[in-house]
Amino acid sequence: MCEMDExxxxxxxDVHTYYGESYVLQGVSLQVGRxxxxxxxxxxxxxxxxxIRSIIGFTPPRRGRIVFKxxxxxxxxxxxxxxxxxxxxxxxxxxxxxxxxxxNLTVGARSGVGNGQRWDLERVFNIFPRLKExxxxxxxxxxxxxxQMLAIARALMTNPEFLLMDEPSEGLAPLxxxxxxxxxxxxxxxxxxxxxVEQNLPLALKLADYVYVLSKGRVVFEGSPGELAASxxxxxxxxxx
Amino acid sequence: xEFWIVQALNGLSFGALLFLLASGLSLIxxxxxxxxxxxxxxxLLGAYIGxxxxxxxxxxxxxxxxxxxxVGAIGVMMQRFFLARLYRQEQAQVLLTMGxxxxxxxxxxxxxxxxxxxxxxxxxxxxxxxxxxxxxxAYRLLVIGVGMVVAVLLWxxxxxxxxxxxxxxxxxxxxxxxxxxxxxxxxxxxxxxxGAALAAFGGVMGGPFLGVYPGLDFExxxxxxxxxxxxxxxxxxxxxxxSLLVGLVDNFGKALxxxxxxxxxxxxxxxxxxxxxxxxxxxx
Numbered sequence: 087m088c089e090m091d092e093x094x095x096x097x098x099x100d101v102h103t104y105y106g107e108s109y110v111l112q113g114v115s116l117q118v119g120r121x122x123x124x125x126x127x128x129x130x131x132x133x134x135x136x137x138i139r140s141i142i143g144f145t146p147p148r149r150g151r152i153v154f155k156x157x158x159x160x161x162x163x164x165x166x167x168x169x170x171x172x173x174x175x176x177x178x179x180x181x182x183x184x185x186x187x188x189x190n191l192t193v194g195a196r197s198g199v200g201n202g203q204r205w206d207l208e209r210v211f212n213i214f215p216r217l218k219e220x221x222x223x224x225x226x227x228x229x230x231x232x233x234q235m236l237a238i239a240r241a242l243m244t245n246p247e248f249l250l251m252d253e254p255s256e257g258l259a260p261l262x263x264x265x266x267x268x269x270x271x272x273x274x275x276x277x278x279x280x281x282x283v284e285q286n287l288p289l290a291l292k293l294a295d296y297v298y299v300l301s302k303g304r305v306v307f308e309g310s311p312g313e314l315a316a317s318x319x320x321x322x323x324x325x326x327x
Numbered sequence: 328x329e330f331w332i333v334q335a336l337n338g339l340s341f342g343a344l345l346f347l348l349a350s351g352l353s354l355i356x357x358x359x360x361x362x363x364x365x366x367x368x369x370x371l372l373g374a375y376i377g378x379x380x381x382x383x384x385x386x387x388x389x390x391x392x393x394x395x396x397x398v399g400a401i402g403v404m405m406q407r408f409f410l411a412r413l414y415r416q417e418q419a420q421v422l423l424t425m426g427x428x429x430x431x432x433x434x435x436x437x438x439x440x441x442x443x444x445x446x447x448x449x450x451x452x453x454x455x456x457x458x459x460x461x462x463x464x465a466y467r468l469l470v471i472g473v474g475m476v477v478a479v480l481l482w483x484x485x486x487x488x489x490x491x492x493x494x495x496x497x498x499x500x501x502x503x504x505x506x507x508x509x510x511x512x513x514x515x516x517x518x519x520x521x522g523a524a525l526a527a528f529g530g531v532m533g534g535p536f537l538g539v540y541p542g543l544d545f546e547x548x549x550x551x552x553x554x555x556x557x558x559x560x561x562x563x564x565x566x567x568x569x570s571l572l573v574g575l576v577d578n579f580g581k582a583l584x585x586x587x588x589x590x591x592x593x594x595x596x597x598x599x600x601x602x603x604x605x606x607x608x609x610x611x
Contacts, residue, residue: 144502144506185492
């Protein structure tokens, strides 16, 4: 990636990840600079979620290195990786169903490691006022859009420096996707670095400073959103648009 | 009528004991998917340690505290040094904990001998109470009360504290809990400590009316698993309801059809499972 004065917050170097015998990530390298939003695009089953799972330590890579804030975190236990300042917004939201909204927010809340403005309930409710009206509802009684807000808010409550977002637009109505895009843009503006895995090309192009395209476990394209938008071939071959 | 009331109270007091035994087992089973066959040994060891301490100190409370501390420590060591390495390997866990159960049984036989023994009932409840026409041992009423108090305390802990919320989150989705920065391993150790300690507490509480004898460990463990399976894994309400059901059914079964006591217990259990495969309060 081009012209950066400080080292990237996240570096993924030649990562190979397997599910049992199935060889999913076949040597993926990418990086995210501080304060940047980087999007990873690709069709279903191309390794996008596996990339997220490799970074957070759910499915540690067999080969390669993952470096966060200059520290090698490859094969660290997930809770330690998260505590370094990574907020996970997982695929399918994974809201805890037997916890209510308030508990979902506070169960992992930490004061965080970075400096700057702290996330607390008040600030989170400022961005997501609808969650405030639902504090006593159980996690599984929320609509899809509310669950997505809660998943983002839950990650923010750990006061991360870096957000790992896996298909946040999945299953949301177009209007909600628009709202989601504004929220993510707002978070980026407040200094969070973001790795956004998406299938929604317009959303990714709008938010990202830099874009990677994954196909069959390899990076087949990287460049600016403008370059991707201009490359009909990449879009046709790897994104199906 | 008297017969029914006395048997119901007997069933309830046995259910309260089962609750002490099974609530920990349910959490361990629900949270860690550990099939801990040696949970009955915690009960047995608790009873024996309590017996020795009552004899040595004459103090029932000291016996409870000592048994809870020693057995809690045994549970933590088993989890840390052995079971933590066998995550999600059910067969290995069953074999390992079964091995521990046999070992504990032998150690208990060696230390405390083979004769049935009884923990003396604490003085202030060593009498019978007459409730109308029904005469009932005060100690058994105490056991019922203790079971209720423990249930309420566990409920408050689980529903009203942040650590309780962490436990529920880990039971819901362990991986996601880790991904949020929650140290699930530490929670597991704490749950194992609590589960073993509760079982030992049950052992001391049961000592005055069930007695202590070799084989008691393997007598209570199927009942505890029946409670967990009927109530649903990892569910506190399930453990309460399951304990009462199993306690009552077991007691009435033994009183009414003594020669069929296993049938009267396990046929309702099979029926419950056929209708609610995850138990009455289990997650689907």
